[in-house]
Amino acid sequence: xKILVAVKRVIDYNVKIRVKPxxxxxxxxxxxxxxxPFCEIAVEEAVRLKERGVASEVVAVTVGPKAAQEQLRTxxxxxxxxxxxxxxxxxxxxxxxxKLLAKVVEAEQPQLVILGKQAIDTDNNQTGQMLAALTGLxxxxxxxxxxxxxxxxxxxxxxxxxxxxxxxxxxxxxxxDLRLNEPRYAKLPDIMKAKKxxxxxxxxxxxxxxxxxxxxxxxxxxxxxxxxxxxxxxVDELVDKLKNEAKVL
Ligand code: AMP
Numbered sequence: 001x002k003i004l005v006a007v008k009r010v011i012d013y014n015v016k017i018r019v020k021p022x023x024x025x026x027x028x029x030x031x032x033x034x035x036x037p038f039c040e041i042a043v044e045e046a047v048r049l050k051e052r053g054v055a056s057e058v059v060a061v062t063v064g065p066k067a068a069q070e071q072l073r074t075x076x077x078x079x080x081x082x083x084x085x086x087x088x089x090x091x092x093x094x095x096x097x098x099k100l101l102a103k104v105v106e107a108e109q110p111q112l113v114i115l116g117k118q119a120i121d122t123d124n125n126q127t128g129q130m131l132a133a134l135t136g137l138x139x140x141x142x143x144x145x146x147x148x149x150x151x152x153x154x155x156x157x158x159x160x161x162x163x164x165x166x167x168x169x170x171x172x173x174x175x176x177d178l179r180l181n182e183p184r185y186a187k188l189p190d191i192m193k194a195k196k197x198x199x200x201x202x203x204x205x206x207x208x209x210x211x212x213x214x215x216x217x218x219x220x221x222x223x224x225x226x227x228x229x230x231x232x233x234x235v236d237e238l239v240d241k242l243k244n245e246a247k248v249l
Contacts, residue, residue, distance in 0.1 A: 001054060001055045002111055003057070004104065004112070005059070005075065005113075006115040007039040007072065007075050008036040008039055009064050009065075009068040010036045010121040011028065012034040015031055019222045023221060025220055026121075033070070035075070038117050038120070039071075041180050042115060042116055043079070045143075045176060046080070047078060047184075058079060063086040063092050064087070065089050076194035076197040078186050083200070084108075085200070085202070086203065086207065087203055088204050094127045095126075096204070096210070101131050102134040103208070104207075113131065114173075114174050114175075115128040116175060117142050138169060138173070140153065141174075142157050143177055154167055154168075155174055
């Protein structure tokens with residue numbers, strides 16, 4: 001079984017986000033970038049399926065600038081066998097990413113495609129669902145458990161108020177939720193070995209997909225600064241403040 005894993009280069013989740021002075025976008029100058037955390041979970045799940053003998057090959061794919069090869073090398077160090085880089089300097093929206101991934105799915109014919117449930121930079125939560133629509137493949141989104149049984153896939157989904165379990169027929173698409181697994185760290189020898197693993201570069205033009213933006217970003221604003229809190233002396237004082245100062249009672 002071949003597994004395709006989509007990984008996105010995003011701003012590292014530990015970094016405090018800065019907005020450009022003209023509010024036109026987030027400032028990415030000299031900012032640490034990393035693999036989207038939900039994509040790390042996707043890579044981990046694919047590698048575990050390979051280690052259990054369920055999968056025979058794990059292919060990592062990204063759409064992004066030249067620097068996004070760093071995240072592909074990370075996926076290779078974590079256990080992916082080879083990588084595909086769809087290289088573009090454009091800011092690619094979810095629909096265009098899904099169209100490009102659909103082309104890769106068509107060429108690679110994986111039995112399973114694993115994506116993150118959302119990218120932490122734009123918080124779209126769209127690409128996996130759009131890819132399922134474009135390819136006509138069944139989808140199990142927000143997965144907290146995945147079990148392969150022959151040509152069937154059982155996915156436990158995190159939904160409001162509980163867990164839902166669905167059976168899908170392979171090939172299928174899964175998007176990862178936080179509790180699916182705890183990703184490993186790459187070991188130094190694996191980071192070295194990853195440098196020699198195959199990485200194929202393609203372009204949106206060669207894949208026949210238009211990546212021009214259909215959405216105009218009007219402005220980006222940082223959240224309001226939080227005011228310091230105070231400690232109240234009694235329940236009566238709290239109720240009084242809620243009534244008369246915050247005016248929420
Ligand atoms: P989003 O729909 O943008 O929130 O992203 C959800 C998931 O789609 C991510 O966790 C990735 O697995 C995949 N994805 C989104 N953008 C890209 C990209 N540029 N390259 C590869 N995978 C992507």
